[in-house]
Amino acid sequence: MRRKYTMIGAAAYWSREKGWPVVLGGPCPFDLNWLDLMGQRGAGAAFMPSKYVFPGGAVDAGDAAVPLASGIGAACAARLGQAPRPGPAPVTAAALAAAAIRELWEETGLMLAAAGPWAGPAPAPWDAFAARGMLPAAAPLRFVFRAITPPGRPRRFDARFFLADAAAIAGDPDDFSRATDELSHLHWVPLAEARALNLPFITEVVLAEVAARRAEAGPPPSVPFFDNAGTVPTFRRLA
Numbered sequence: 001m002r003r004k005y006t007m008i009g010a011a012a013y014w015s016r017e018k019g020w021p022v023v024l025g026g027p028c029p030f031d032l033n034w035l036d037l038m039g040q041r042g043a044g045a046a047f048m049p050s051k052y053v054f055p056g057g058a059v060d061a062g063d064a065a066v067p068l069a070s071g072i073g074a075a076c077a078a079r080l081g082q083a084p085r086p087g088p089a090p091v092t093a094a095a096l097a098a099a100a101i102r103e104l105w106e107e108t109g110l111m112l113a114a115a116g117p118w119a120g121p122a123p124a125p126w127d128a129f130a131a132r133g134m135l136p137a138a139a140p141l142r143f144v145f146r147a148i149t150p151p152g153r154p155r156r157f158d159a160r161f162f163l164a165d166a167a168a169i170a171g172d173p174d175d176f177s178r179a180t181d182e183l184s185h186l187h188w189v190p191l192a193e194a195r196a197l198n199l200p201f202i203t204e205v206v207l208a209e210v211a212a213r214r215a216e217a218g219p220p221p222s223v224p225f226f227d228n229a230g231t232v233p234t235f236r237r238l239a
Helices: 074-080 093-108 127-131 201-212
Strands: 003-013 016-019 021-025 034-041 113-115 134-136 142-148 157-165 183-190 223-227 234-238
Touching (some): 034 093, 074 093, 074 142, 093 157, 093 183, 157 201
Parallel strands (some): 021 157, 142 223
Antiparallel strands (some): 003 016, 003 021, 003 157, 034 183, 113 134, 223 234
């Protein structure tokens, strides 16, 4: 039986926070039949044109106020709060999780959610959740990687990558009919075959990290962090 996992994430555009990839996949135990959800960016995209990537995108101003059916785990939340970028109001773990869930919905049409009422009218695109009696659910997300884009690139991101079991998707995980056109060729790809796609370097690194830890359940012992915020690249781990 093939298992499906999704990698999604929340990242920060270097001038503002950004929700970036979530890796979607399937339930434990992890094995070589693990499937990742990926899509291809357009040839004319300003960032990573024609590359296969995980779903993801920018943290919107309203993401921090979105009600959640469940919050992200305490260990992941604590690590998300480490090494904040300079600024008056660092992005919260809840905002990053909400951004990842929203971007997953927008780019794939898949809803990481649980049943629950909204206290009032939900703004777009969250109105799609409310119409189905659903609230975004962050508990299935595992924070597994962070990377800041090196200087000199046309766009820079402070990206947090999350892993989620596709069993937590509300609905059919193979139904991409409600996705926007930002990613094409959306499909579940075996982990062993994903590296053959036209991938960004950082995506290859994240896939390798996930593959090395696929036998683990729960948060990893530490989270790799490629820190290119300064002039000297630094690799460290968020414990």
